[in-house]
Amino acid sequence: QKEVEQNSGPLSVPEGAIASLNCTYSDRGSQSFFWYRQYSGKSPELIMFIYSNGDKEDGRFTAQLNKASQYVSLLIRDSQPSDSATYLCAAVLNTGTASKLTFGTGTRLQVTL
Amino acid sequence: DGGITQSPKYLFRKEGQNVTLSCEQNLNHDAMYWYRQDPGQGLRLIYYSQIVNDFQKGDIAEGYSVSREKKESFPLTVTSAQKNPTAFYLCASSIVGQSSSYNSPLHFGNGTRLTVT
Numbered sequence: 001q002k003e004v005e006q007n008s009g010p011l012s013v014p015e016g017a018i019a020s021l022n023c024t025y026s027d028r029g030s031q032s033f034f035w036y037r038q039y040s041g042k043s044p045e046l047i048m049f050i051y052s053n054g055d056k057e058d059g060r061f062t063a064q065l066n067k068a069s070q071y072v073s074l075l076i077r078d079s080q081p082s083d084s085a086t087y088l089c090a091a092v093l094n095t096g097t098a099s100k101l102t103f104g105t106g107t108r109l110q111v112t113l
Numbered sequence: 114d115g116g117i118t119q120s121p122k123y124l125f126r127k128e129g130q131n132v133t134l135s136c137e138q139n140l141n142h143d144a145m146y147w148y149r150q151d152p153g154q155g156l157r158l159i160y161y162s163q164i165v166n167d168f169q170k171g172d173i174a175e176g177y178s179v180s181r182e183k184k185e186s187f188p189l190t191v192t193s194a195q196k197n198p199t200a201f202y203l204c205a206s207s208i209v210g211q212s213s214s215y216n217s218p219l220h221f222g223n224g225t226r227l228t229v230t
Contacts, residue, residue, distance in 0.1 A: 008153075034218055043203055043221040044156070088155065090219075101219065103155040 003027070004091050006104035014112050019076040021107050023089030026070070032092040033065060033072045038106065039085045047087070048074065079111045115140045119204050119222035126198075126229050134189045134225045136204035145187035146219065148203040149173065156203065162187055163209075191227065198229045 003026045013019045021035075032051055036044035048063040050056045050072065056063045062075040072091070076083055086106040093102050117138045126132045138145065144163045148156040158171030162181040176195025181187050191198045202225045208217040 004155075043224045046218045046220070049218050100158070105153070105155040 002104070003093055003102045004089055004104040006087075006089050006107045008105060009108040010110045011107055012110045012112060013079050015079060015081060017079050019079045019083065019109055019111070021074040021076075021087050021089075021109065022071060023073065023091075023104055024071045025089075025091040025093065025102075027091070027093040028067070028070060029094050030067075030070075030091045032101075033063070034090040034101075035061075035063060035072075035074045036088040036090065037083075037085045038088055044088055076109075079109075081111050081113060084109055084111045117204055117206055117220060117222035119202075119225050121225060122223065124225055124227045126227070128229055129193045130229075131193060132191050132198075132227065132229075134191065134202055134204075134227070136187045136189065136222060137185055138187075138204075138206045138220075138222075139185060140206055140220065141184070142206035142208055142220070143184070144207045144209060145181065146205040146207075147171075147177070147179065147187070147189045148205065150201045150203060159189065191229075198227060201226050 005024045034049045035047040037047050038044040050063040050065045053065050053067050060077045064073045086108045088106045089104040092099050120135045146161040147159040150156050157173050159177050160171055160179040162168035165181055165184050168179050168181050176192055178190045204222040205219040207219050
């Protein structure tokens with residue numbers, strides 16, 4: 001099992017719809033989770049971070065964390081073509097001797113007109 | 114404006130040559146990181162540093178070296194020992210390092226695309 005797992009996609013949603021991106025992680029003790037957006041050929045940029053169970057909203061973005069089920073998701077409401085990008089999930093995993101920020105391979109989102 | 118500056122944006126080298134990638138930040142962040150990204154793969158940690166004059170190997174440190182003589186600067190040298198150096202290299206920084214229970218988010222530079230032929 002990968003430490004941080006995402007469906008590679010592409011996930012295709014029509015403009016104006018809700019895009020739901022999911023991520024699972026292997027370490028039940030993880031406490032810090034991040035979503036980054038990466039446009040093709042560019043560097044990742046931080047979208048959201050979440051530390052507590054439940055929902056965290058920021059504009060059109062909502063991060064959801066369920067520690068019992070070990071998944072974190074990102075919802076994008078009113079999806080726009082400019083949201084088309086790869087979304088990277090990252091979690092701080094405990095390796096025994098140290099904690100380590102680990103990235104998933106990303107989900108490619110396509111917002112269609 | 115505060116940020117992370119990586120240079121150059123594109124770099125071309127012949128096989129067998131060492132090359133150094135620059136990373137400078139003016140965010141006053143303590144921790145700095147180097148990641149490598151290959152097509153279709155996630156980010157893989159090469160080296161990280163939580164304080165000046167100290168750094169630790171990441172998951173794929175072989176063939177790379179770093180220094181952290183100043184808080185603002187964390188250059189990465191890709192040596193001739195790195196077998197597949199062609200990749201997109203990303204430098205990042207954060208307020209606190211990975212030893213903290215709750216990690217502060219990483220802020221990334223614009224990246225350097227290295228091509229070795």
